[in-house]
Amino acid sequence: MPPPQRRPGGRTARIRAQVLDAVLVELGEHGFDGLTMEAVAARAGVHRATVYRRWNDVGGLLADVLDAASGDDWHPPDTGSLEDDLAALNQEIQDAMTAQPSVMAALIAASFRSEKAADAQQRLWEDRYARCEIVVSRAVRRGELPPGTDARRLLIAATAPLYHQLVLLRTPPDPLLPRHAARTAALAAAAGAFGSPR
Amino acid sequence: MPPPQRRPGGRTARIRAQVLDAVLVELGEHGFDGLTMEAVAARAGVHRATVYRRWNDVGGLLADVLDAASGDDWHPPDTGSLEDDLAALNQEIQDAMTAQPSVMAALIAASFRSEKAADAQQRLWEDRYARCEIVVSRAVRRGELPPGTDARRLLIAATAPLYHQLVLLRTPPDPLLPRHAARTAALAAAAGAFGSPR
Structure with a gap:
């Protein structure tokens, strides 16, 4: 179904938003094999230790990207037929x-x-x-x-x-x-x- | 569509059949992450160097398993409707x-x-x-x-x-x-x- 969308940042959600956006960009550019905690932290401008502490590993990052997508406001088209x-x-x-x-x-x-x-x-x-x-x-x-x-x-x-x-x-x-x-x-x-x- | 089937061995095809059968068994038991050239060679009873020379890497083994399946005699059901x-x-x-x-x-x-x-x-x-x-x-x-x-x-x-x-x-x-x-x-x-x- 439709892809995850970027979320606007909010207070404590800011770091999460930055990191998850960085995951989307890195994943799009390099695929799973090129996705690293270091690259995500660097692109997000967030300390590497923070990324490790909060998401643990690349699987944790991907899972959070996907879960975050469930919080977006996507809705299906309504054309009348x-x-x-x-x-x-x-x-x-x-x-x-x-x-x-x-x-x-x-x-x-x-x-x-x-x-x-x-x-x-x-x-x-x-x-x-x-x-x-x-x-x-x-x-x-x-x-x-x-x-x-x-x-x-x-x-x-x-x-x-x-x-x-x-x-x-x-x-x-x-x-x-x-x-x-x-x-x-x-x-x-x-x-x-x-x-x-x- | 239906899965690859095991092939009967023939002369020079014998080694290929043994190796590809070993890939199917290893893959079924351990998945991609557990599939190694060494385990395939051991299970097939074929020298490791032979497996490397002929298939190069795990991707080469999988590709040959799939290509071999195109040579089987599978055909779709014929029920009358x-x-x-x-x-x-x-x-x-x-x-x-x-x-x-x-x-x-x-x-x-x-x-x-x-x-x-x-x-x-x-x-x-x-x-x-x-x-x-x-x-x-x-x-x-x-x-x-x-x-x-x-x-x-x-x-x-x-x-x-x-x-x-x-x-x-x-x-x-x-x-x-x-x-x-x-x-x-x-x-x-x-x-x-x-x-x-x-």
Whole structure:
């Protein structure tokens, strides 16, 4: 789902914000292999000992970046139709995954390297899919979908092809895929594929 | 898609088969982090120098495991209906991904660690999706789908939710998902979602 966004700093949150921003920049530039506590501390302008004390290791930094993203104010697109909402959501995903550098792609890759990052990545997915459920409930309210439509399954059907192509198959981004995957899920939903909650 | 299978040995292929089998076992037991040239050589009963000379490094071993899988005789299920073929295919994927240990899951994780493994994994995906296109062409011949149905898109829509859940979201396996994702793709296909080649 959409990538973590930078947070505005606040009092004691200032150091955290500086450090996490530095992680995003370092990760985008050098990937997991180039991410070090030293480089993050230097870029953040924070003493190395502080970074070690608070985050312990690179996995701790990544986990906190991901957890911080759950505190942002991201919300899914609201276009007025299910297919368009899903297409706009997929376009956000594709844009985030194909940005140069892509923080989102780097975080996903890092989740295969660090247990802490994997756990935090899982919490972020849950947060994002939960926030997206409103896309489905709005469609139900508009009468586009039957009540009881399984929001999570529909959302995963709509977004999974994007991740599959970009993260696993590693094919070049297909500009038509965000719309096509959205339409596929909307057609399946209209045909009753997600019709009853489980 | 389905995991690499062990190959029967042949003359000069014997050493390769022993080494690649050893990689699968080591990878399944210890994951990428525990995979070493030494352990593979020892388990295969092959001199370490031979393994280094022929495969160079762990990435080279993984790449060869994946390339060897393209030479197996795997073919997709043929049940007589599109939805059942897709459901059986998805069940194979879910079984392979949730096996303990799962060589397939370990190979996918390794593709985030080694460029060579990533390239080879990509070739294997291409091989598997190409072999699966017959599932769609059979459905076209039976009149279940219109001619010109985009086989690859349909196959990705059918299988992507499995990979998304198991590899990225890391949710516990859902025993209903193989069938449900198959039905979703079949319903979308019947509604014309993959109706024209691009």
